[in-house]
Amino acid sequence: MIESLDPRITREEIDENSVFSDLKELDQFETYEVFHQKKRGQQHSHVGIVHAPNAEMALLYAKEQFARRGQTCNLWVVKTQHVFATDYDDSDIFETTEEKIYRDPGTYKVMDRIKAYKEKNNLS
Amino acid sequence: MYGNADIDPNLKIHSIVADEDPIKLAAFEARIAAADKIEPRDWMPKEYRRQLIRMIEQHAHSEIIGALPEGTWITRAPGFRRKLALMAKVQDEVGHAQLLYSAAETLGKTREAMINDLISGKSKYSNIFNYPAPTWADSAVIAWLVDAGAIINQTTNAKGSYGPYVRALERICYEESFHLKYGHDNVVHLATGTAVQRISVQKAINRWWPPLMHFFGPPDSISEHSVILMRWKVKMASNEDMRQQFMDMYVPKIWDLGLTLPDPKLSKNKETGLWEYTEPDWAEFKRVINGDGPCNKERLAVRKMAEEKGRWVRHALLRKDAEYVTPLA
Numbered sequence: 001m002i003e004s005l006d007p008r009i010t011r012e013e014i015d016e017n018s019v020f021s022d023l024k025e026l027d028q029f030e031t032y033e034v035f036h037q038k039k040r041g042q043q044h045s046h047v048g049i050v051h052a053p054n055a056e057m058a059l060l061y062a063k064e065q066f067a068r069r070g071q072t073c074n075l076w077v078v079k080t081q082h083v084f085a086t087d088y089d090d091s092d093i094f095e096t097t098e099e100k101i102y103r104d105p106g107t108y109k110v111m112d113r114i115k116a117y118k119e120k121n122n123l124s
Numbered sequence: 125m126y127g128n129a130d131i132d133p134n135l136k137i138h139s140i141v142a143d144e145d146p147i148k149l150a151a152f153e154a155r156i157a158a159a160d161k162i163e164p165r166d167w168m169p170k171e172y173r174r175q176l177i178r179m180i181e182q183h184a185h186s187e188i189i190g191a192l193p194e195g196t197w198i199t200r201a202p203g204f205r206r207k208l209a210l211m212a213k214v215q216d217e218v219g220h221a222q223l224l225y226s227a228a229e230t231l232g233k234t235r236e237a238m239i240n241d242l243i244s245g246k247s248k249y250s251n252i253f254n255y256p257a258p259t260w261a262d263s264a265v266i267a268w269l270v271d272a273g274a275i276i277n278q279t280t281n282a283k284g285s286y287g288p289y290v291r292a293l294e295r296i297c298y299e300e301s302f303h304l305k306y307g308h309d310n311v312v313h314l315a316t317g318t319a320v321q322r323i324s325v326q327k328a329i330n331r332w333w334p335p336l337m338h339f340f341g342p343p344d345s346i347s348e349h350s351v352i353l354m355r356w357k358v359k360m361a362s363n364e365d366m367r368q369q370f371m372d373m374y375v376p377k378i379w380d381l382g383l384t385l386p387d388p389k390l391s392k393n394k395e396t397g398l399w400e401y402t403e404p405d406w407a408e409f410k411r412v413i414n415g416d417g418p419c420n421k422e423r424l425a426v427r428k429m430a431e432e433k434g435r436w437v438r439h440a441l442l443r444k445d446a447e448y449v450t451p452l453a
Contacts, residue, residue: 002425005256006196009426016425020243023236023431027438031226031451048292049226049451051235053441065219069299081449088166 032058033083035076036066044076052077129179129359133347140171140352156357161287164230164453175358177231178247180289184224185242185249189423190270191217193253197263209306213267216303220296227288230451243428251409252335254417261314261321261328267307269332273339273370275300280366285357288453308377315381329378330386337387337404340367371399 002014029051035044047066052058058077067075086093101107118124141149148167155162162168191214198214201207225235241247252270257263275297282293314325341363344350353359361369372392378385389402412420 002422004196004422004426005258006192006199008199009196009422012429014425014429016421018428018432020428020432022240023435025234025236026442026446026448027435028235028239029438029442030446030448031229033452046453048223048295048453049229050222053438053443053446057441064215065222068216068219079449080451081447083452085452088163 029053031080032062032077033080034058034062034066035078036062036072037074037076038071040073044074049080050077055079129175129353130341131344131347131350131353131359133345133349135347135349137348137352140349141169144169153355156285156355161290162285163287164450169356171352172356172358173231175353176286176289177228177233179358180224180228180231181233181238181241182248182250184221184228184238185247186253187217187224188221189242189249189253189427191221192423192426193255193257193419194263194266196257197260200260201263202260206310210263210267213303213306216299220292220299223292223295224289226451227286227292230288230453232450234448239431243424243431245415245424248413249423250339251413251417252339253423254412254420255331255335256419258331259324259328261311261324262331264307264310264314264325265328265332267303268311269307269329269336269374270339271300271303271307272374273336273366275304276366276370276373277340280360283357283360291453312381315383326383329383333386334404334408336370337367337401338406338409340364340370342406342409368399371401375399 002009002012002016004010030053031049031051032055033049034047036047037044050058050061050065052061055077059075062075062077063072066072145167149169152162152166152168152172155166162172194210194217195214198207198210201210225238228238229235238247242249257266278293278297278300282290282297284290284293311325314321343364344362350359350362371390375385375390375392387402389400392399411417415421
């Protein structure tokens, strides 16, 4: 029997020699990915996971785990298996984004042409 | 509260990376050298994965077991405010365990397997939690100095290369700064209080100093293994560097309160800038790690009881269609 400095533990009358049967798969449930929104108007961001038997309890655990400090106004949970992700090995698919300068408003320089046109035609 | 990669001095680089694809290994090392993070589904060397699982898992176990010595004092905390603060701190420690178990899970070891290995004794946790907290002053010293050591360890590891571990540590460090302030407040209260209070805090410091000196582990042997773990940013600082940093930051603060430390050799060498101290008893450290400490049995028995008593509730809640998927990040 465990005699502890902690009276709560002594009261449990724990048999230290009891045989522990190993936890089996899913004993700790599935995982949910947690998304946290700090303030209204801001985006939800991924902050981590919780293990839970259902979405309601996942939200409860998410509140305890990720909203103990600071500001929170909303939480989402999504089963990990329901998240589809690109492969890091395929991240070269994003590489040409920066080359696509026609998406950048700063690359459109109409004033140069307008000025040249006005000068050529004596339109001040 | 604690995690640092353990080093096997006999492992040679050749045997560590012998069967790794040299092209993938070079790309992996280049990514780390460029201060990029490694994410769960990236290719990684087997030894990188093995060391990280071991280290993060041990860190998670330390958090959940570390809640026990302080939890002892929740029912008897002097005053309601301290009781609330201590409950919040203990809840944080358990929350940190959850964050760390999750980070380790991304590397492919399930939480069930980690808990089984903790209870069977296959996985270790920080040795310091195998010591008891016989007085309130002990709980104050733990909250201040053990957490101070943990913060040094964690802020160091937070510069590592594995994304999920780094993200968990950033959140943990942010929360632990309250633990440190709370612990310091409690120690200062006792140290500036009545003669009885001063004696109690001095006795607690005397009790905790040897385990604190053990906290960062024995000095690392310089080996090929340690070189590669440093290069992969698994191990970010040597055990002795962290111990020196701890002494640099906290010994003056302890002395400042007029308290003493039970080591007559303890002093800072002005020329080298390093602290000199009596060599900790590493035989005792090994003996306690291997199960023969004052509280090892109790700590594991409590953990085992918690898992066993909660089991029927978890089974009742488990749905038939549940399916385990390794977390993404």
